[in-house]
Amino acid sequence: MNKLPLSRPLPVGLALAALMLLTRSHHFASAVHLPDASWAAFFLAGTLLPGWRPLAALLGLAGAVDYVAITFGGVSAFCVSPAYVALIPAYGALYAAGRWYARGHQATLTSLPRFVAAALVGTTACELLSSGAFFFFSGRFAEPTLAEFGARLARYFPLALEGMALYLTAAVIVYAAFVALANRRAGHAHG
Numbered sequence: 001m002n003k004l005p006l007s008r009p010l011p012v013g014l015a016l017a018a019l020m021l022l023t024r025s026h027h028f029a030s031a032v033h034l035p036d037a038s039w040a041a042f043f044l045a046g047t048l049l050p051g052w053r054p055l056a057a058l059l060g061l062a063g064a065v066d067y068v069a070i071t072f073g074g075v076s077a078f079c080v081s082p083a084y085v086a087l088i089p090a091y092g093a094l095y096a097a098g099r100w101y102a103r104g105h106q107a108t109l110t111s112l113p114r115f116v117a118a119a120l121v122g123t124t125a126c127e128l129l130s131s132g133a134f135f136f137f138s139g140r141f142a143e144p145t146l147a148e149f150g151a152r153l154a155r156y157f158p159l160a161l162e163g164m165a166l167y168l169t170a171a172v173i174v175y176a177a178f179v180a181l182a183n184r185r186a187g188h189a190h191g
Contacts, residue, residue, distance in 0.1 A: 009049045016041040017061055024065045040167030042091045043122050046098020055095045086133030090126040097122025107179050123164050127157050
């Protein structure tokens with residue numbers, strides 16, 4: 001099995017944190033702002049970084065960004081409710097899915113279905129935990145029902161999948177470029 005070729009996780013972690021900082025503070029996509037990359041950052045951190053400490057760091061960063069965006073950036077506090085704490089297991093599910101993928105990673109195209117499956121499972125769990133908690137426990141909906149929750153999932157989950165697909169496709173392309181470059185350098189060193 002080929003391990004993920006990252007000898008320096010700190011730059012990767014900082015890049016994921018920067019991506020989250022640059023996209024999370026807007027809380028929505030527009031013609032000017034990219035969609036929030038937080039979900040992709042948690043999944044990729046689980047995939048690319050060792051251990052569970054990066055999860056705690058990214059959770060702290062997400063909370064700090066939300067606080068600053070709401071307190072000083074004019075972002076609505078509508079999503080902050082008693083259900084906000086559900087983001088911990090929701091983001092944890094993404095991170096765990098990334099960790100699961102990393103254990104079986106191979107630097108070949110045959111690893112791609114496992115990557116996609118891990119991303120889909122993690123994203124689905126994150127959506128169910130975060131949106132479900134918000135819908136049923138935030139106090140923002142008068143009489144929440146499973147039918148209404150299902151309708152909201154059908155409406156909003158495809159957008160979450162779209163954002164994940166955007167960032168994870170970019171990550172796969174960047175990763176493939178790094179692997180190709182490393183293989184080329186190794187070939188030159190032996191040639």
